[in-house]
Amino acid sequence: MDPVPPDDDRPWPGAAEDQGTPEALSGAVSGVERREVPAVLGRACIDALDITGASVSLAGSGDARALWWSSDERAGQLAEAQYTLGDGPCRTAFEQAAPALAADLTGGEDASRWPVFAQQAVALGVKAVFCLPLGANGLAIGTLDLYRDTPGPLSQRELSFAFPAAEAITTALLALHAQAGTHHGWSAEWLDTMETDHEEVHHATGMVMVHLGSSPEDALARLRAHAFGHGQTVTETARDVIAGRIRFHD
Known part of the structure; x- marks a missing residue:
């Protein structure tokens, strides 16, 4: 990684010069x-x-x-x-x-x-x-x-x-x-309050766990591997699992 260059005297863009x-x-x-x-x-x-x-x-x-x-x-x-x-x-x-x-x-x-x-x-x-x-x-x-x-x-x-x-x-x-x-930490309920498609990943991970009888970590790894191998995002693959278009087998 290139070293960080020394500081310069330019003011922050859009900020007053005397404002920290x-x-x-x-x-x-x-x-x-x-x-x-x-x-x-x-x-x-x-x-x-x-x-x-x-x-x-x-x-x-x-x-x-x-x-x-x-x-x-x-x-x-x-x-x-x-x-x-x-x-x-x-x-x-x-x-x-x-x-x-x-x-x-x-x-x-x-x-x-x-x-x-x-x-x-x-x-x-x-x-x-x-x-x-x-x-x-x-x-x-x-x-x-x-x-x-x-x-x-x-x-x-x-x-x-x-x-x-x-x-x-x-x-x-x-x-x-x-x-x-x-x-008690960043719980699933907390993350679910945000605007995110990743709840679909959680749902699909649970389905893959059932398909394979695997741990959550292994199920998510299979989702990611399938997504990467098929040029998809993991969210797109999750949607296919939920819709029944993909079913994982050992």
Whole structure:
């Protein structure tokens, strides 16, 4: 991965030169309902940073994941690709509770680290992805994913905006989680409150478990393998299972 270039003296795009990052973020979410904070701050990142789009994903127990917000269709497709593959910078950032910064998916170390994801990302027109964990104390509850249609790292100045944005998103989501009354981790009920197609994946995974007499992990792995082998997303394969168009056998 290319080293992060030194900071520069350029002001943040769209922000007053005398306005610090915390103040800029506080101003952006002033009067905004907590549920809308991830979207507002995601758009603020797009305005302030040299990126093309962004998304926010949450993760529950096991392999449950759900897309909370995406700036555009491509950002959603990028998140779905990682969910289908079970691999990518987003997955790495979540599992390691540490940033996963892929400055160039067209070749080199970043492309080698996530080779299949890199190929799919480039096919979507995405050349760089920057994933920041949402969480605290070494535990992640999801990720803030930023992408760009050209390769290149984020500058230190840009990172100094993105990290506080991720922290502010985390604070809003944790407050919503407490408000929802789910105090024992990111439960399936919590994830189901979001606008997501992944409940179809959960349903199909249960059906495949019955077909094969397998564990949830093995059933989801079979869904993913079928999706990858047939050029589908895992959500599309799940819909085929639910409709009875696909039945898995040992």
